[in-house]
Amino acid sequence: MEFSSKLLEKAVNEMSQLPGIGKRTALRLVLHLLKQPKEQTSFLSQALVKMRDEIQFCKNCFNISDVAICEICSNQKRNHQIVCVVEDIRDVMAIENTGQFRGVYHVLGGKISPIDGVGPSQLNIVPLVEKVKSGNISEIIFALSSTMEGDTTNFYIYKQIKECQIITSSIARGISVGDELEYADEVTLGRSIVNRVPFENSFNNN
């Protein structure tokens, strides 16, 4: 792609560093900014830089937070003995939106994935194991995505905490509410039969 302006080229190149944004999309976004008032560009830039410089991670659960201990961890009404282990802060947001979980979280910051060069040491696994060994936790819920990497990570953590004699659970895998059985994949359908629940439990959370 040849640009008639170095300034434009630089902006497009920087924009296309973002994941899923190619050169063409970057050009479209940058040209949009050019058509808008200058304030929009400066607001965007300031918001990004301010966020990058000032954001903190909760010292307890590694969720993103504006303060040292996040709102969830400092909320005394929540059950601090039940810890839900998730991959990233988007998962915290998704579970919080359901309104079904009153425990606390532990954000790993990713999954073990040798192919992407992510080993256990790059994740917040050690603090989780320490938390469990401290004895203040009664249950760990594994809520990682159900992929090879997710299962590996679950298993890696499980091995280190299994002697602590706490309850470990995994979120239920099954047919989505509203889905038709005939289109479900075999593994999910199989698991949903093996892990069937008492009928009276099947409608109390809607």
Add this chain to the structure above:
Amino acid sequence: MEFSSKLLEKAVNEMSQLPGIGKRTALRLVLHLLKQPKEQTSFLSQALVKMRDEIQFCKNCFNISDVAICEICSNQKRNHQIVCVVEDIRDVMAIENTGQFRGVYHVLGGKISPIDGVGPSQLNIVPLVEKVKSGNISEIIFALSSTMEGDTTNFYIYKQIKECQIITSSIARGISVGDELEYADEVTLGRSIVNRVPFENSFNNN
């Protein structure tokens, strides 16, 4: 969407102002920036602000440029009598990439579109008409997209310059090179038959 941090929320809100970027995509992009070194965010911000503040439009053709008259307009090897009228600078880049056009451009900055509140006065139409009336131009090539708005814009300009007795042409509409006839739409196929070209012209540009 509920955020655990105001800084994060602000960055996501600003990012999702961009066209085609929803809240979820914005969050994904912002979280990516958080995982990268701080420099990436500051480079991106600086590039955007610098571009927005310093970029210029060529005084002659309204293409984006770092100087007052763009490279194309100041290139004496090009034919300044043939002007290709395009909607936006991406079209200039696309035509330049073909290497088939040695004239100059005139960037309108959009199409007449009452539904989007874009009237002729918001486009660079007056300077184009003046350019034509100055008598230094021999041919105008309309290269706007072939939509209702594009055709309206072409016709609006055509009405104002038709008495100037210059050649006016429109880029050819037809079947794309490599496309199969049976999948082409009727209008395009019809036009490609009406506007057929001498056989020897059909392969001299490949």
